[in-house]
Amino acid sequence: MILKSLELKNFRKHNDSKYEFAPSLNYLIGGNGVGKTTVLEAIYLISTTKSFRSSPDSELTAFGAESYEVISFIESFTSHKVRIYYSKQENKRVYFNDGKPLARSADIIGKFPVVVLTPADLELTHGYPADRRRFADQVISQASQAYLNILLDYNRTLKQRSSLLFKLKEQRSRSFLDQLEAWNEKLVNSGTQLVEFRRRFITDFKDYLTESYSNIMKKQETPQIEYESFARQDDDIKKVFAEKLAENRENELRRASNLVGPHRDDFVFSINGKSLRTYGSQGQHKTFQVALKFAQFFYLKDSLKNTPFFLLDDVFGELDKKRSLAISRYLKEVGQAFITLTDFSNHEFLSHDENDAAIFLSEVAAG
Numbered sequence: 001m002i003l004k005s006l007e008l009k010n011f012r013k014h015n016d017s018k019y020e021f022a023p024s025l026n027y028l029i030g031g032n033g034v035g036k037t038t039v040l041e042a043i044y045l046i047s048t049t050k051s052f053r054s055s056p057d058s059e060l061t062a063f064g065a066e067s068y069e070v071i072s073f074i075e076s077f078t079s080h081k082v083r084i085y086y087s088k089q090e091n092k093r094v095y096f097n098d099g100k101p102l103a104r105s106a107d108i109i110g111k112f113p114v115v116v117l118t119p120a121d122l123e124l125t126h127g128y129p130a131d132r133r134r135f136a137d138q139v140i141s142q143a144s145q146a147y148l149n150i151l152l153d154y155n156r157t158l159k160q161r162s163s164l165l166f167k168l169k170e171q172r173s174r175s176f177l178d179q180l181e182a183w184n185e186k187l188v189n190s191g192t193q194l195v196e197f198r199r200r201f202i203t204d205f206k207d208y209l210t211e212s213y214s215n216i217m218k219k220q221e222t223p224q225i226e227y228e229s230f231a232r233q234d235d236d237i238k239k240v241f242a243e244k245l246a247e248n249r250e251n252e253l254r255r256a257s258n259l260v261g262p263h264r265d266d267f268v269f270s271i272n273g274k275s276l277r278t279y280g281s282q283g284q285h286k287t288f289q290v291a292l293k294f295a296q297f298f299y300l301k302d303s304l305k306n307t308p309f310f311l312l313d314d315v316f317g318e319l320d321k322k323r324s325l326a327i328s329r330y331l332k333e334v335g336q337a338f339i340t341l342t343d344f345s346n347h348e349f350l351s352h353d354e355n356d357a358a359i360f361l362s363e364v365a366a367g
Helices: 036-048 119-126 129-143 145-170 174-217 237-247 249-255 282-304 321-331
Strands: 002-011 014-020 025-029 067-075 079-087 092-097 114-117 223-228 266-271 309-313 337-341 357-361
Touching: 002 036, 014 036, 025 036, 036 067, 036 079, 036 114, 036 309, 036 337, 114 282, 119 129, 119 282, 129 145, 129 174, 129 266, 129 282, 145 174, 145 249, 174 223, 174 237, 174 282, 174 321, 237 249, 266 282, 282 321
Parallel strands: 025 337, 025 357, 114 309, 309 337
Antiparallel strands: 002 014, 002 067, 067 079, 079 092, 223 266
């Protein structure tokens, strides 16, 4: 898959910017605050209908403007024109794929796969279980529409069940308790499927992580990723889930909170058998984060038979020269990538030959 061109109108600082991209490496060069990351944000928006900076549409609209527009041409299995238009007055965004408005955001997930690595991904290895669950859910959802639908259904069930638990905290009526049993059954059914999907994913993804980490560190270290769930590997997931809900019933009612299920599971990272979160050096954390994203890229490429967009936002400033050099070499196996840098002066190891890369210099006036 290749992003041929991108046009931004009143999108953050980009009043009217147009890009014709190379099919390999694309460097966006400029100082802080000139709109480099915004280009990556627009590509991510095309692929997922969301900003990776979790910004609402009103914040994406240029100051003083009443609307924004993003237009792109993509070569995938066929040619596609994607147009996103937002009106501040109507507070409405419409996503058009080949001239047809998108009925729901979930329908585009996985059609134009994307991988993004930003400094915020530090939370992947340093942060909370929710950060690691979000990463895994994003990867699997792009690879499997079935998983995405189950995840959306599970999250809706959690929301409904949470509301009911709050009512039960105030009033334990028979009617509410009967409703709780029905929501429990629904939660167990969809939650069991999530755990099964995640287990299969980890089994496959481990090899991609090992390969990616090896390309960066040359087998000096061995990475591991394990899925920690409320059910052990050999357990009957559905049975254990139902039992855990029964055991935690009073606690959930007292706290009005969903305390059991895959929404509380974790993915544990380690190097040479030692916990990365507890014992990892800064260099190991950064390498693991990058390896996870390369692993995600190749996993999605093989799963979808389609090459994702690869976005790297200000990544090399966080890495030492040895790791940066290894990653720049690895990028040549990716295909089309979009990389933001402040300049090339400290990154002479990066390939930026005019024959295999495009360089875009950003200035404040241009956005």
